[in-house]
Protein backbone atom coordinates (compact mmCIF):
# COMPACT_ATOMS: atom_id res chain seq x y z
CA UNK A 47 0.00 0.00 0.00
CA UNK A 48 1.27 3.49 -0.77
CA UNK A 49 0.76 5.83 2.17
CA UNK A 50 1.01 9.57 2.56
CA UNK A 51 4.18 10.93 0.91
CA UNK A 52 6.76 11.99 3.48
CA UNK A 53 7.74 15.63 3.87
CA UNK A 54 11.41 16.54 3.34
CA UNK A 55 13.26 18.98 5.62
CA UNK A 56 16.75 19.63 4.19
CA UNK A 57 19.61 21.47 5.87
CA UNK A 58 23.05 22.63 4.76
CA UNK A 59 24.78 21.28 7.85
CA UNK A 60 24.21 18.61 10.48
CA UNK A 61 24.39 21.28 13.20
CA UNK A 62 21.61 23.28 11.53
CA UNK A 63 19.50 20.12 11.29
CA UNK A 64 20.06 19.30 14.96
CA UNK A 65 19.12 22.83 16.09
CA UNK A 66 15.95 22.90 13.98
CA UNK A 67 14.84 19.39 14.95
CA UNK A 68 15.45 20.15 18.63
CA UNK A 69 13.27 23.29 18.35
CA UNK A 70 10.46 21.35 16.67
CA UNK A 71 10.54 18.47 19.16
CA UNK A 72 10.72 20.88 22.12
CA UNK A 73 7.62 22.66 20.82
CA UNK A 74 5.79 19.32 20.44
CA UNK A 75 6.68 18.45 24.05
CA UNK A 76 5.56 21.88 25.35
CA UNK A 77 2.25 21.56 23.49
CA UNK A 78 1.68 18.06 24.90
CA UNK A 79 2.41 19.28 28.43
CA UNK A 80 -0.08 22.13 28.11
CA UNK A 81 -2.69 19.86 26.48
CA UNK A 82 -2.44 16.76 28.69
CA UNK A 83 -0.09 17.64 31.51
CA UNK A 84 2.77 15.41 30.30
CA UNK A 85 4.76 14.48 27.20
CA UNK A 86 6.14 11.22 25.82
CA UNK A 87 9.08 10.96 23.42
CA UNK A 88 10.90 7.99 21.82
CA UNK A 89 14.40 8.42 20.42
CA UNK A 90 16.84 6.24 18.49
CA UNK A 91 20.31 5.06 19.29
CA UNK A 92 23.13 4.69 16.80
CA UNK A 93 25.63 7.32 15.73
CA UNK A 94 23.36 9.92 14.08
CA UNK A 95 21.42 11.50 17.01
CA UNK A 96 24.38 12.92 19.01
CA UNK A 97 24.08 16.56 17.87
CA UNK A 98 20.29 16.48 18.13
CA UNK A 99 20.47 15.06 21.68
CA UNK A 100 22.88 17.81 22.75
CA UNK A 101 20.63 20.54 21.29
CA UNK A 102 17.41 19.07 22.71
CA UNK A 103 18.92 18.63 26.18
CA UNK A 104 19.32 22.43 26.41
CA UNK A 105 15.74 23.33 25.42
CA UNK A 106 13.83 25.10 28.16
CA UNK A 107 10.64 23.24 28.97
CA UNK A 108 9.12 21.42 31.93
CA UNK A 109 11.30 18.32 31.56
CA UNK A 110 9.96 16.89 34.83
CA UNK A 111 6.74 16.18 32.93
CA UNK A 112 8.49 14.35 30.05
CA UNK A 113 9.03 10.60 29.70
CA UNK A 114 11.75 9.51 27.27
CA UNK A 115 12.01 5.99 25.90
CA UNK A 116 13.81 4.33 22.98
CA UNK A 117 12.49 3.21 19.62
CA UNK A 118 14.78 0.20 19.94
CA UNK A 119 17.50 -1.28 22.08
CA UNK A 120 20.22 -3.89 21.91
CA UNK A 121 19.70 -6.72 24.44
CA UNK A 122 22.61 -5.55 26.55
CA UNK A 123 22.83 -3.89 29.98
CA UNK A 124 23.64 -0.21 30.35
CA UNK A 125 27.25 -1.03 31.15
CA UNK A 126 27.73 -2.09 27.50
CA UNK A 127 29.08 0.39 24.96
CA UNK A 128 26.30 -0.94 22.66
CA UNK A 129 23.52 0.22 25.03
CA UNK A 130 21.18 2.83 23.54
CA UNK A 131 19.92 3.62 27.07
CA UNK A 132 23.40 4.58 28.14
CA UNK A 133 23.82 6.70 24.96
CA UNK A 134 20.53 8.54 25.57
CA UNK A 135 21.32 9.10 29.25
CA UNK A 136 24.80 10.42 28.51
CA UNK A 137 23.73 12.73 25.69
CA UNK A 138 20.03 13.60 25.97
CA UNK A 139 19.16 13.29 29.69
CA UNK A 140 21.61 16.05 30.54
CA UNK A 141 21.38 19.82 31.19
CA UNK A 142 17.71 20.92 31.38
CA UNK A 143 16.59 17.45 30.21
CA UNK A 144 18.19 15.74 33.22
CA UNK A 145 14.81 16.22 34.96
CA UNK A 146 13.07 13.89 32.45
CA UNK A 147 12.01 10.36 33.37
CA UNK A 148 13.68 7.58 31.36
CA UNK A 149 11.80 4.35 30.55
CA UNK A 150 14.27 1.66 29.41
CA UNK A 151 13.52 -1.19 27.00
CA UNK A 152 16.26 -3.42 28.46
CA UNK A 153 15.34 -5.44 31.55
CA UNK A 154 17.52 -8.18 33.06
CA UNK A 155 16.16 -11.52 31.81
CA UNK A 156 17.50 -14.86 30.63
CA UNK A 157 16.16 -14.47 27.11
CA UNK A 158 15.33 -11.49 24.92
CA UNK A 159 11.78 -12.89 24.71
CA UNK A 160 11.38 -12.62 28.50
CA UNK A 161 13.06 -9.21 28.47
CA UNK A 162 10.61 -8.03 25.81
CA UNK A 163 7.63 -9.19 27.93
CA UNK A 164 8.98 -7.25 30.92
CA UNK A 165 9.48 -4.13 28.78
CA UNK A 166 6.04 -4.56 27.20
CA UNK A 167 4.36 -4.64 30.64
CA UNK A 168 6.42 -1.71 31.95
CA UNK A 169 5.75 0.45 28.90
CA UNK A 170 2.00 -0.30 28.89
CA UNK A 171 1.72 1.99 31.94
CA UNK A 172 3.11 4.99 30.01
CA UNK A 173 1.01 7.78 28.44
CA UNK A 174 0.46 6.47 24.89
CA UNK A 175 0.44 7.58 22.17
CA UNK A 176 3.92 9.01 21.78
CA UNK A 177 4.00 12.74 21.13
CA UNK A 178 7.05 12.24 18.92
CA UNK A 179 9.08 9.28 17.59
CA UNK A 180 12.53 10.12 16.23
CA UNK A 181 13.69 7.30 14.00
CA UNK A 182 17.03 6.67 12.34
CA UNK A 183 17.71 4.46 9.34
CA UNK A 184 20.50 2.04 8.45
CA UNK A 185 22.05 1.70 5.00
CA UNK A 186 20.05 -1.53 4.54
CA UNK A 187 16.72 0.31 4.95
CA UNK A 188 16.08 -0.83 8.53
CA UNK A 189 14.57 1.52 11.05
CA UNK A 190 14.06 0.92 14.78
CA UNK A 191 15.02 -2.81 14.83
CA UNK A 192 12.96 -3.71 11.76
CA UNK A 193 15.90 -5.33 9.94
CA UNK A 194 15.13 -6.65 6.45
CA UNK A 195 16.39 -10.11 7.52
CA UNK A 196 14.63 -10.14 10.94
CA UNK A 197 12.79 -13.33 11.85
CA UNK A 198 9.01 -12.77 11.72
CA UNK A 199 9.42 -9.27 10.29
CA UNK A 200 5.73 -9.32 9.36
CA UNK A 201 4.82 -9.74 13.05
CA UNK A 202 7.04 -6.79 14.06
CA UNK A 203 5.44 -4.72 11.31
CA UNK A 204 1.86 -5.88 11.97
CA UNK A 205 -0.23 -2.69 12.07
CA UNK A 206 -2.77 -4.47 14.30
CA UNK A 207 -0.21 -5.67 16.88
CA UNK A 208 -1.34 -5.31 20.49
CA UNK A 209 2.26 -5.55 21.68
CA UNK A 210 4.31 -2.43 22.39
CA UNK A 211 7.71 -4.12 22.61
CA UNK A 212 8.87 -7.21 20.69
CA UNK A 213 12.11 -9.22 20.63
CA UNK A 214 14.11 -9.21 17.41
CA UNK A 215 16.52 -11.77 16.00
CA UNK A 216 18.35 -10.74 12.84
CA UNK A 217 21.70 -11.94 11.53
CA UNK A 218 22.69 -8.42 10.49
CA UNK A 219 21.75 -6.83 13.83
CA UNK A 220 24.72 -8.10 15.85
CA UNK A 221 23.00 -9.08 19.09
CA UNK A 222 19.29 -9.78 19.83
CA UNK A 223 17.26 -6.61 20.09
CA UNK A 224 14.10 -5.12 21.49
CA UNK A 225 11.94 -2.85 19.36
CA UNK A 226 8.77 -0.83 19.67
CA UNK A 227 6.22 -2.30 17.29
CA UNK A 228 4.95 -0.57 14.15
CA UNK A 229 1.68 0.75 15.67
CA UNK A 230 3.46 2.01 18.79
CA UNK A 231 5.75 4.07 16.54
CA UNK A 232 3.57 5.30 13.68
CA UNK A 233 0.75 6.53 15.93
CA UNK A 234 3.11 9.15 17.38
CA UNK A 235 1.85 12.70 16.87
CA UNK A 236 5.12 13.43 15.04
CA UNK A 237 7.12 10.75 13.19
CA UNK A 238 10.60 11.94 12.19
CA UNK A 239 13.19 10.05 10.14
CA UNK A 240 16.56 11.63 10.89
CA UNK A 241 19.17 10.70 8.30
CA UNK A 242 22.47 12.19 7.22
CA UNK A 243 24.74 11.74 4.18
CA UNK A 244 24.24 11.07 0.48
CA UNK A 245 24.19 7.29 0.88
CA UNK A 246 21.19 7.25 3.23
CA UNK A 247 19.39 9.72 1.00
CA UNK A 248 19.85 7.34 -1.94
CA UNK A 249 18.54 4.43 0.16
CA UNK A 250 15.38 6.22 1.26
CA UNK A 251 14.70 7.58 -2.24
CA UNK A 252 15.07 4.08 -3.69
CA UNK A 253 12.79 2.68 -0.95
CA UNK A 254 10.14 5.28 -1.76
CA UNK A 255 10.37 4.49 -5.49
CA UNK A 256 10.51 0.70 -5.25
CA UNK A 257 7.64 -1.75 -5.52
CA UNK A 258 9.13 -4.08 -2.92
CA UNK A 259 9.08 -2.11 0.34
CA UNK A 260 12.02 -2.02 2.72
CA UNK A 261 11.07 -1.68 6.42
CA UNK A 262 11.61 2.10 6.27
CA UNK A 263 9.04 2.27 3.46
CA UNK A 264 6.50 0.22 5.43
CA UNK A 265 6.83 2.60 8.38
CA UNK A 266 6.37 5.66 6.14
CA UNK A 267 3.39 4.07 4.39
CA UNK A 268 1.67 3.09 7.63
CA UNK A 269 2.03 6.47 9.35
CA UNK A 270 -1.41 8.12 9.51
CA UNK A 271 0.25 11.55 9.04
CA UNK A 272 3.10 12.41 6.68
CA UNK A 273 6.43 11.33 8.14
CA UNK A 274 8.97 14.16 8.39
CA UNK A 275 12.36 13.32 6.88
CA UNK A 276 15.19 15.44 8.31
CA UNK A 277 18.28 15.30 6.11
CA UNK A 278 21.66 17.01 5.90
CA UNK A 279 24.70 16.02 3.78
Ligand SMILES: O=C(O)C(O)[C@@H](O)[C@H](O)[C@H](O)COP(=O)(O)O
Nearest residue numbers: 090091092093094182183184190
Ligand atom coordinates in the same frame (compact mmCIF):
# COMPACT_ATOMS: atom_id res chain seq x y z
O1 LIG B 1 20.04 1.03 17.89
C1 LIG B 1 20.13 1.36 16.74
O2 LIG B 1 21.11 1.11 16.04
C2 LIG B 1 18.99 2.09 16.13
O3 LIG B 1 18.11 2.75 16.87
C3 LIG B 1 18.90 2.01 14.65
O4 LIG B 1 17.65 1.84 14.11
C4 LIG B 1 19.62 3.20 14.05
O5 LIG B 1 18.79 4.32 14.10
C5 LIG B 1 20.07 2.94 12.65
O6 LIG B 1 20.79 1.74 12.63
C6 LIG B 1 20.96 4.05 12.13
O7 LIG B 1 22.16 4.04 12.85
P1 LIG B 1 23.28 5.11 12.66
O8 LIG B 1 22.72 6.41 13.13
O9 LIG B 1 24.41 4.63 13.52
O10 LIG B 1 23.61 5.14 11.20
